[in-house]
Amino acid sequence: MTHGTQPGPAASGTPTAPAAPGRLSPAEARALFRAGLVTPTAGYSDGYAQANLLIVPKAQAFDVLLFAQRNPKACPVLGVLDAGETSSELLAGGDIRTDVPRYTVYEDGVLVDSPTDLGAVWREDLVTFILGCSFSFEAALREGDVPVAHIEQGVNVPMFRTNRACAPAGSMSGPLVVSMRPIPASQVADAVRITSRYPAVHGAPVHVGDPEALGIEDLSRPDFGDPVQIAAGTVPVFWACGVTPQAAVMQSKPALAIGHAPGHMLITDLKNSALQLP
CATH class of the missing domain: 3.30.2040.10 (PSTPO5379-like domain)
Known part of the structure; x- marks a missing residue:
């Protein structure tokens, strides 16, 4: 059973933006991005949490986790994928390497690429931090x-x-x-x-x-x-x-770091209502 209206592909084979993005389920939205739709995700999949990404080699992961713990307002951690993992309950059936509309790749703190998938740069030692996003509220x-x-x-x-x-x-x-x-x-x-x-x-x-x-x-x-x-x-x-x-990556200059392109978020299966205080 679907929860939204799937748009048809454009002539080039790339899907077009849906008329009612808020009605898409997270899985439907991620499928569109996996198929090549590139768009900011504000207004997509109403009721579901969107997330920021920071992906770093395992050797850097503790520093990122500690940075998030010391700066929880800016870096609220929703989940962490262990080295080499590409999916979790936050994106059931999804793939962190393909299901964001656009990514950012930094080398020594310099933005070197903004790909629509991570196939060319993925490594088995990469740890993914999934962080809360204000689009959710x-x-x-x-x-x-x-x-x-x-x-x-x-x-x-x-x-x-x-x-x-x-x-x-x-x-x-x-x-x-x-x-x-x-x-x-x-x-x-x-x-x-x-x-x-x-x-x-x-x-x-x-x-x-x-x-x-x-x-x-x-x-x-x-x-x-x-x-x-x-x-x-x-x-x-x-x-x-x-x-x-990502601003910290630019200042601190690790050898490799990957993020989401600003505004191009991971749409998770986590409901916003689960994040709301009573």
Whole structure:
């Protein structure tokens, strides 16, 4: 039994974006990405948790785990795949090497490739960290009638490096990265209340208002993702972002690290309701 409408393939054999991505089951969404659909995943598979990735050699894995433990707001761990593992209950029947729309590959801290699968770089010593993503609480925001600008505008969420340093761990250090959503001033308290119930996917905002307090000079020039139109009467609200580990990779320069392309997440089989505090 399916839970959404599968789009037909384009002439080239690559599937087209579905008309109602929120109605797709996680397995259906992952199948589209495995078949070659490349798109930001905001608005996909309503009710299911989306996740950030960081994949490193086993020799680096303890430092990443310790970095996540010391920076839980930015790096909430949903699961870990042991060296060489490619699937788990978080993506039943899936494959971590193919089921994300686009990946990032870093060598010595430098982005060298953005492939749509990891077949060319996969190694049996690679450990995968699956980290909570703020896309997961966006459905709750919308259900609470709080607008989500990047979904309404059809673009990727804007993300920014900040002047806040994360707690270092072993070889890992770097700045906090945040995602930004402009929220109507009258609904900021609602946004804080709603998202605070989801600590496993970044939880409440880390900052509300003046971007310069975070060292952000221009909201129209995000470091990752796309700019959004900021309507009059809205306030920029900033949440910790799961691109933070990739910023740490850029600063710490491990020999090899792999992540998701910003905004192109792993859609898991974990229901958002399981992550919500009572």
